[in-house]
Amino acid sequence: MDETRPIRVLVAKPGLDGHDRGAKVIARALRDAGMEVIYTGIRQTPEMIVEAAIQEDVDAILMSILSGAHMAIFPRVMALLKENSVDDVLVAAGGILPDEDVPAIKALGIKGCFGPGTSTDEIINFVRANIQADRLTADV
């Protein structure tokens, strides 16, 4: 990605748990890495997240979820992105994601799963390495 413009990231908290300390730490770390971070706040529906991602034209969506509802919410988010023909946005997830669910999550097209103990550098590097380089110039 052309680093002459800031990378735009949506940090979203789907589901009903209100524990957003992790999401805020990630948002802050990405900010300090020079990215523009749109933070949605807690208790977002998949519809809200996808609409925000479209309007904000973000390069990446990072979802944090601790409630265990990931297998209900993530498929819906991915389906809505597809419905709206959004195919150039990197999607990753963090929070409490049991190991046995990770293959299923990745099969949805969610590129990264980050559990407790992940370093913020790892996430920053992941975003930089995996967003689509031609997003700015490609037609939508």
Add this chain to the structure above:
Amino acid sequence: MQNLVERLLDGDRRALARMVTLIENDMPVARRYLAELHARAGNAQIVGVTGAPGAGKSTLVTHLVRELRHRERKVGVVAVDPSSPFTGGAILGDRIRMMELAGDPNVFIRSMASRGSVGGLSASTRDVVRAMDAAGYNPIIIETVGTGQAEVEVMRAAQTVLVVTAPGMGDEVQAIKAGILEIADIFVVSKADKPGADQTVAELAMLLSLDPTRRQRDKTTPAWRIPVLKTAAIKDQGIRHVVDAIQEHYAYLVESGMLSQRAQRQVRSEVQALLSHALMNALQQTITEDEWRTLIDDITARERDPYSVASQLQERIGLK
């Protein structure tokens, strides 16, 4: 495949979103698109919302949008938050309060980082508004960064300026006398459910009574009396009156001829900004990084002075 401008004019939200990205990053193609969009814009009322950090701007904007939706308006919002002066990064948090509006296809919200601009907006805010205007959003609300005393740039981008202040900022009423008080078309005292709201209203009304029509430089046009309105968004109180006042102000601007006056002033400052940007670029291209370093060393060593250096450099593009 239709081009981006056609799709934007057809109401494609993704086309508008991508257009904003191109504009915000000053991509070469953006100016060509903007030239086309300019011809199709000019229908929207542009409303600026400004005030100190935490005064309640985002909450007010959210409720204004909700009320405007009841009135079947298609609303655009541009919300600006500050960029870090050190890393260039930003946390854009205005959306948190506005998320309830997401999912309504007749509301388009875009967060922008200020990217080094200091007037409360970002350099491309006006052009982003132009794109939303061409896409049929009306009104378009610009929420500035939390402002202090002198961030008045919003008056050059908006037609109607709301200044939001919260109770308990009593000293601030004194502090805002000089800068922000002068640019308000409508005052909103937010958080009216908190103690002290009536006092804040009274103080503002008193300040205004000293010069209720201070923006009325031309005595022949009718005056606009700047209203001071109380809102308690949490109880959904006062919001309708604010929307009424916004609509009344627009009618006033049209009838008094102020709308075209403001537009002319804004166009002048916009072309001037484009010119100074172009001149700066032309100048920068004549100076190499090595030359900069030598010049800066000379000036810091006091062997040369900044004035003669600047004058020598500007001659390179024919400026004496």
